[in-house]
Amino acid sequence: MAQREEKLQLPYLEVKGVSHSFNLGTESLPVLSDISFTLDRGQATAVVGPSGCGKTTLLRLIAGLAVPAAGSILVQGKLVETTGRDRTLVFQEPRLFPWLTVAQNAAFGLRDVTPVSRLPLVEAALKLVGLEDFADAYPHQLSGGMAQRVALARALAPQPELLLLDEPFAALDAFTRSRLQKELVNLWRTTGCTLLVVTHDIEEALYLAERVIILSARPGQIKEVMDVPLPYPRDRTGAKLHQLRRYILNQLEG
Ligand SMILES: Nc1ncnc2c1ncn2[C@@H]1O[C@H](COP(=O)(O)OP(=O)(O)OP(=O)(O)O)[C@@H](O)[C@H]1O
Ligand SMILES: [Mg+2]
Incomplete structure (x- = not known):
């Protein structure tokens, strides 16, 4: 105690x-x-x-x-x-993978989490940064600010x-x-x-x-x-x- x-x-x-x-x-x-x-x-x-x-x-x-x-x-x-x-880190540039969707990029730090548990974590993180409607978009379809929000979501997803x-x-x-x-x-x-x-x-x-x-x-x-x-x-x-x-x-x- x-x-x-x-x-x-x-x-x-x-x-x-x-x-x-x-x-x-x-x-x-x-x-x-x-x-x-x-x-x-x-x-x-x-x-x-x-x-x-x-x-x-x-x-x-x-x-x-x-x-x-x-x-x-x-x-x-x-x-x-x-x-x-x-402890997660957000860099000056978004550093997103262009071939992955917003949701897949946001899930990147969750590779050791089972897919079933991963989904709600990604959804919650995208909601926190206001990108829940862009889960299936690709980085080239985003503005600079949106891309940086995805980077934030990726850092937030592991809570x-x-x-x-x-x-x-x-x-x-x-x-x-x-x-x-x-x-x-x-x-x-x-x-x-x-x-x-x-x-x-x-x-x-x-x-x-x-x-x-x-x-x-x-x-x-x-x-x-x-x-x-x-x-x-x-x-x-x-x-x-x-x-x-x-x-x-x-x-x-x-
Ligand atoms: N991997 C490395 N190998 C050798 N020198 C390095 C390495 N990483 C950083 N440095 C040197 O260490 C010093 C501090 O670098 P750092 O990137 O931590 O500075 P900083 O305060 O973040 O600068 P800035 O405000 O420009 O981003 C710099 O002189 C840099 O050249
Ligand atoms: Mg620096």
Whole structure:
């Protein structure tokens, strides 16, 4: 019982003293340096930082696509050593298979689930992103925003506890981007999943997240973890949001 209570009190995710580097020929390129933070279950956190500071690398480590050179990443107290359906990743581009339908693309992360159980998971995910009427369409029949929604559905179908997003709306036009940001907030609140979003766009970070992690230039180090004390749904044009935006910009430029 005491052990169970302890588990319930653990943060959902713990990143502890993570450093990472890549080998470039004979040289070692340090990319992340001593990164530590935690995510509580259900929390929405954004990561901002200069290009090349290791944001994508950090997400890949948390997703279990690579193992950190130093430090550890724990999910509910358990060391992350490989990928898992509890942590799914959305990339900047949709990365859909052109020969598969929307539903088949959305089902891609469910290969180890029986077809009978797969169908309701895919249907629920397509509904969450508003594409239930496009299940049989092919990627070439979709707009850019719709394609990115399919990528979101693919990440949501396994009903992950942690949704990792790597600049998910960066390639979209401003109008579609703001619409999808709004949908993502709704989605996060509906599913109760934990959200970690990497973005270049400070306004996006402040629109989406309860906390913003500000990274320094490569090798990425945490400069600050900032709370965003604004209620949802957020007002992009609000004075407080603009004040926080200016603050983060100064931190990044400084
Ligand atoms: N597989 C790899 N092999 C060698 N170097 C790599 C590899 N992946 C990333 N890097 C290097 O690590 C550094 C960090 O890359 P990463 O993609 O994590 O940065 P980022 O913060 O996501 O940048 P951006 O904002 O431009 O997407 C870069 O200098 C990149 O060249
Ligand atoms: Mg990146």
